[in-house]
Amino acid sequence: MTAYILRRILFMIPTLLGIMLVSFVVVQFAPGGPVERVIAQLSGSDTGATSRISGSAGGDFGARGQMQGGAQLDATSSKYRGAQGLDPEFIKRLEQQFGFDKPAYERFFIMLKNYLTFDFGKSYFRDVRVIDLIKEKLPVSMSLGVWMLLLTYLISIPLGIRKAVKDGSHFDVWTSGVIIIGYAIPGFLFAILLIILFAGGSFFDWFPLRGLTSDNWARLAWWEKILDYFWHLVLPILSMGIGAFATMTLLTKNSFLDEIRKQYVLTARAKGCTERQVLYGHVFRNAMLLIIAGFPGAFVHAFFSGSLLIETIFSLDGLGLLGFESVLNRDYPVVFATLYIFSLVGLIVNLISDLTYTWVDPRIDFETREV
Numbered sequence: 001m002t003a004y005i006l007r008r009i010l011f012m013i014p015t016l017l018g019i020m021l022v023s024f025v026v027v028q029f030a031p032g033g034p035v036e037r038v039i040a041q042l043s044g045s046d047t048g049a050t051s052r053i054s055g056s057a058g059g060d061f062g063a064r065g066q067m068q069g070g071a072q073l074d075a076t077s078s079k080y081r082g083a084q085g086l087d088p089e090f091i092k093r094l095e096q097q098f099g100f101d102k103p104a105y106e107r108f109f110i111m112l113k114n115y116l117t118f119d120f121g122k123s124y125f126r127d128v129r130v131i132d133l134i135k136e137k138l139p140v141s142m143s144l145g146v147w148m149l150l151l152t153y154l155i156s157i158p159l160g161i162r163k164a165v166k167d168g169s170h171f172d173v174w175t176s177g178v179i180i181i182g183y184a185i186p187g188f189l190f191a192i193l194l195i196i197l198f199a200g201g202s203f204f205d206w207f208p209l210r211g212l213t214s215d216n217w218a219r220l221a222w223w224e225k226i227l228d229y230f231w232h233l234v235l236p237i238l239s240m241g242i243g244a245f246a247t248m249t250l251l252t253k254n255s256f257l258d259e260i261r262k263q264y265v266l267t268a269r270a271k272g273c274t275e276r277q278v279l280y281g282h283v284f285r286n287a288m289l290l291i292i293a294g295f296p297g298a299f300v301h302a303f304f305s306g307s308l309l310i311e312t313i314f315s316l317d318g319l320g321l322l323g324f325e326s327v328l329n330r331d332y333p334v335v336f337a338t339l340y341i342f343s344l345v346g347l348i349v350n351l352i353s354d355l356t357y358t359w360v361d362p363r364i365d366f367e368t369r370e371v
Helices: 002-029 034-043 056-067 088-098 104-115 130-165 170-184 187-198 222-260 263-270 275-293 295-305 308-313 319-328 332-360
Strands: none
Touching: 002 104, 002 332, 034 088, 104 332, 130 170, 130 222, 130 275, 130 295, 130 308, 130 319, 130 332, 170 222, 187 222, 187 308, 222 275, 222 308, 263 275, 275 295, 275 332, 295 332, 308 319, 319 332
């Protein structure tokens, strides 16, 4: 097992390298960029979500660009759209500020070198280090991801097992109906429905609408802080978990149902094993393998990609919203840093998932397999 773990860790290096390389190449050919964004801000043509420049980059260069805008720049000599009327020296300093005065390959290798020590640099449009920005947003994503996964697995797996045992019964039919309805409702639409019903929309005002804590959280007793924290999490967790809950329940049911119908189960029953012994002594370890296999994808989705709309609706400033805004704003240090962290976490969770296989079913031996 040690050799297998070592091979998997070594395999993470070219995988991460490939992810970052492909993403970096795609960004080079993507229209727009931080330089164009500053130019658009100076010309007044930057509108919508990408018009929010904060920090030293936008303000500092904006002021200097307006002061030096007297010198005309030949349109044929500039590779940036909308740069006409700006001083060429200003454009050069702007490129230097963002690091675009270096060739693309050099910028890529500098980025990789810094990322080895988790040095992600500074945000282009926020006067703050990227690592500090991620640390600031991480508690929100951690709160949503951990509790959603925990509740989903704690409820869905027992419910799925019960449905498999009671397949075709009244209990199985009506729970399947509820689950299918839950799966059909988009999470963001369910979030809006919960706000209307329970967050002061048109009916009850039982739950808060924004943030993870109340304004007076610092003055609360320790037990009141815990209650306040979970009070704020109820609606976002329900909104995020409705789809995952349905998927995991049906996956568990089908996996256990498939194993229950196999020959070894009939043999165990013929030997006098009780239903509980058959279910948890023989079926469980085989049926859980499929569920464990889906854990890495569920983990990454819960923590990073699945929370964007929910964070927006409930005004929760987490990693999902940060990554989305960074892509819109062409804040490449934040984009690549979040991609690097997401990919690294995903690879580590994949390894943990494989190791969990051997804990659930010791018959699995990864030592004899090639990576």
